[in-house]
Amino acid sequence: MTCHICNTPSSESFQVKVLFKYDVTYYRCHECGFIQTETPYWLPEAYESAITSLDIGLVSRNLHWAPTVEAVIRKWFRPEGPFLDYGGGYGLFVRMMRDRGFPFIRLDQYCENLFAKHFDVTDQPEVKNYELITAFEVFEHLANPVGTVEQMLQAGKSILFTTKVLPNPNVTPETWWYFIPETGQHVALYSLESLHRLAKRFGLQLYSDGHDLHLMTAKPISPTWLRWFTHPRKVAFYNYLHRYPAKSMLNDDFQKVYDSVRKQPLKDLI
Structure with missing residues (x-):
């Protein structure tokens, strides 16, 4: 099998029962470590x-992660946005960031939007270029990482994302919980090298805390600052000192949603 990241041969590494019934083979790339x-x-x-x-x-x-994203935006991006949360799940993160004053929009083809209704991509005018795309716990779900990242970069030039990095080259489902074969959803697991190579395919740099948080961008980024922003107390202090005069979008959003649904039957509002 060919590695999805670097197109070199991957070898069969182990077999695991997925969804409690399918015997699934996992392949490991000897060049970049991608599984x-x-x-x-x-x-x-x-x-x-x-x-x-x-x-x-x-x-x-x-x-x-909300305070970290706030700090990253304040440090390196335009707070006016707009921003896209790719694979935004129930919409909780979008709602939280809009409450902080940052115009986030949600995109998720699988999950119902519970907390950010009316703020999906399909509800908004077309955006040519998002200031920043976020993707939290998405990359490990990608059956075609290169193709999906290419689509994301057509919408914006920088991607801030989380996925856990392989703790060692010989990790297995018995030694690392993140495989979670019981759910069948984690089909791609990354070494730090594989993430660097993925970014390089698009002419971008990868900045990482080495564990969870990664930023793929052409912007010059300080790795020290990025790591700093992963510490709760430090990032809270930074956000306090660099308060962007952003007004919570909660009231305006409520009025917008209210105006759009006020004439609908009650059953459509529940």
Whole structure:
């Protein structure tokens, strides 16, 4: 099998039971360390529920990363946006960032929008170029990472994302929880080298904290600052000192949604 990242041969590494019933082979690239499954024919079944019952960290994850994204925007991007949250799930992160005054829009083809209704891509005028695209816990779901990143970069030139980096080259599902074969959704697992190579394919640099947070961009970024922004107390201090005079969009958003639905039957509002 050919590596999705660097197009060199990948060798069979191990086989795991996925969704408790499919014997699935995982392949490891000896050049970049990227791990991928065989062609994931089981994905329609895996996404019958887009957010699995195992994702109990969804809320805490959004609470943790919102201040970091705010600081990254203030440091290197235009706060006026617009911004796109790719694979935005229930819309919680979009709502949180709009409440902070940053015009985020949601895109997710699998998941129902619960918290940011009327702020999906399909609800908005077409945007030629998003100031920044965020993608939290998305990359490990990509059956075609290069193709998906190419699509994302057609919408914006910088991607801030999270995915956990392989802790060692010989990791297996028995030694690392992040494979989560029970859900069948994690089909791509990245070494730091594979992420660097992925960025390089598009002429971009990858900046990373070495663990979770990564920024793919052509902008000159200080790795030290990026790592600084992953520490809750430090990022809170930075945001306090560099307060952008952003007004929460909550009231304006409420009025916009209210005006759009006020003439609809009650059943359509629930």
